[in-house]
Amino acid sequence: xxxxxxxxxxxxxxxxxxxxxxxxxxxxxxxxxxxxxxxxxxxxxxxxxxxxxxxxxxxxxxxxxxxxxxxxxxxxxxxxxxxxxxxxxxx
Amino acid sequence: xxxxxxxxxxxxxxxxxxxxxxxxxxxxxxxxxxxxxxxxxxxxxxxxxxxxxxxxxxxxxxxxxxxxxxxxxxxxxxxxxxxxxxxxxxxxxxxxxxxxxxxxxxxxxxxxxxxxxxxxxxxxxxxxxxxxxxxxxxxxxxxxxxxxxxxxxxxxxxxxxxxxxxxxxxxxxxxxxxxxxxxxxxxxxxxxxxxxxxxxxxxxxxxxxxxxxxxxxxxxxxx
Numbered sequence: 001x002x003x004x005x006x007x008x009x010x011x012x013x014x015x016x017x018x019x020x021x022x023x024x025x026x027x028x029x030x031x032x033x034x035x036x037x038x039x040x041x042x043x044x045x046x047x048x049x050x051x052x053x054x055x056x057x058x059x060x061x062x063x064x065x066x067x068x069x070x071x072x073x074x075x076x077x078x079x080x081x082x083x084x085x086x087x088x089x090x091x
Numbered sequence: 092x093x094x095x096x097x098x099x100x101x102x103x104x105x106x107x108x109x110x111x112x113x114x115x116x117x118x119x120x121x122x123x124x125x126x127x128x129x130x131x132x133x134x135x136x137x138x139x140x141x142x143x144x145x146x147x148x149x150x151x152x153x154x155x156x157x158x159x160x161x162x163x164x165x166x167x168x169x170x171x172x173x174x175x176x177x178x179x180x181x182x183x184x185x186x187x188x189x190x191x192x193x194x195x196x197x198x199x200x201x202x203x204x205x206x207x208x209x210x211x212x213x214x215x216x217x218x219x220x221x222x223x224x225x226x227x228x229x230x231x232x233x234x235x236x237x238x239x240x241x242x243x244x245x246x247x248x249x250x251x252x253x254x255x256x257x258x259x260x261x262x263x264x265x266x267x268x269x270x271x272x273x274x275x276x277x278x279x280x281x282x283x284x285x286x287x288x289x290x291x292x293x294x295x296x297x298x299x300x301x302x303x304x305x306x307x308x309x310x311x312x313x314x
Contacts, residue, residue, distance in 0.1 A: 007179045014172040018165060025161045028151055028313045039314055046309035050302050057175045057298040067110045067120060074124050078131025085139035 013056045020049050119292045123299050126261075130303050133257060134310065137250045146242040153239060154219055154230065154247070155312050156210065163206045164308045167262075170199030171301040174294045181287040189290065190277050196297065197273060200266040207259050211252075221252040254307055261300050268293050 024045050027038055055061040060068050110117055141148055151157060177192035218228020223245035225231060233239045272289050276282055282290060 007182075010172055010175050010179065014168065017168045021161065021164055021168065024309060024313060025157065028157050042309050042313050046306055049305045053171060053298055053302045053305065057171055057301075058295055064111050067112060070110070070120050070124055071127075074127040074131060077128060078135055081131065082135040082138050085135060086142055089139070089143035 008056045008059075008061075010056070013052055016052055017049055020045050020052075113288060115288050115292050116295070119295050123295065126299060126303075130257075130306075133254050134306065137254060137310065140246050140250060144243045144246055147240045148243055149239050149247055151313055153233070154214070154217075155251075156213075157312055159206065159210060160308060160312050163203055163210075164304060166199055166206070167203050167301050167304050170196045170203070171298050173199060174297045178287070178290050178294050181282050181290055182284065184284040186277070186280055186282055189282065189287075190273070193269060193273050193277055193290070197266055197269050200262055200269065200297070204259060204262055204266065207255065207262075219248060219251075221248050223248045251311060254311060258300070258303055258307055261303070265293070265297050265300050268296070 024042060027042055027045075031038065033041075054071070058071075060071060112120070173192045173195040177189045177196060180186075180188035180192055215225075218225040218230040224234055224239070230239060230244075234241050234244060272293055276289055
């Protein structure tokens with residue numbers, strides 16, 4: 001017997017992801033903006049898309065805070081690793 | 092004696108109570124945390140190598156095809172949506188709908204891998220290999236003409252094939268896992284509203300693979 005629960009708007013999230021991917025593709029072509037600005041915009045779009053997938057498709061938005069913590073705790077470790085590695089080139 | 096020890100070591104509360112998720116799901120999240128560190132190391136190494144490279148990196152679109160990969164990215168996003176629709180269908184007690192969406196996800200994932208293999212073959216034919224550029228190839232002529240930087244092509248090739256290769260391996264594992272669940276559990280009707288843990292757990296893995304590709308597509312193909 002089929003019953004309908006309240007689910008997040010998956011199709012709407014899919015449309016967001018498609019539009020953001022199209023925006024990324026547009027940025028890949030030659031535009032009258034600086035390379036750093038393009039890099040910044042591309043990273044913002046990528047993180048935005050990753051957050052949409054994590055929050056809605058992986059349901060992190062609806063999980064308890066301690067499970068969210070389990071999911072995000074390795075990210076600062078990776079950032080520390082990158083920063084430490086890049087410091088080799090700076091100093 | 093050993094029985095008494097095992098009893099003493101047993102937690103005084105049901106295992107599900109801690110994070111309020113069942114054990115299979117918790118296990119998948121712990122595995123995904125280790126995967127974040129794995130891909131974090133790969134992406135971190137790429138950023139460090141590119142930041143400290145002895146010269147410019149090849150411009151986007153010269154070696155790699157952005158259009159084909161953008162389509163592949165869209166395909167993976169679509170398969171992520173079909174996976175979550177499969178989960179929603181069985182949570183609503185509709186196994187037929189779940190079977191349909193799960194099959195769509197498997198097809199989407201298989202097409203992604205197929206297109207990636209096609210891309211690899213095309214790149215190798217043009218002379219782009221993990222060690223850089225093959226002598227006498229089309230890309231070697233571009234390097235000689237100064238359209239591609241000779242100094243960084245080796246790093247470019249090794250980082251590209253390592254990151255996308257490991258991701259492709261993960262996608263392949265995901266497709267095989269879903270195919271196994273489809274044949275052994277979904278088709279025989281073993282999933283229900285009360286028991287659909289397998290769909291949720293494999294779905295988490297699939298969305299993670301999609302999430303990693305979103306980052307890889309940007310930093311490898313567009314930057």
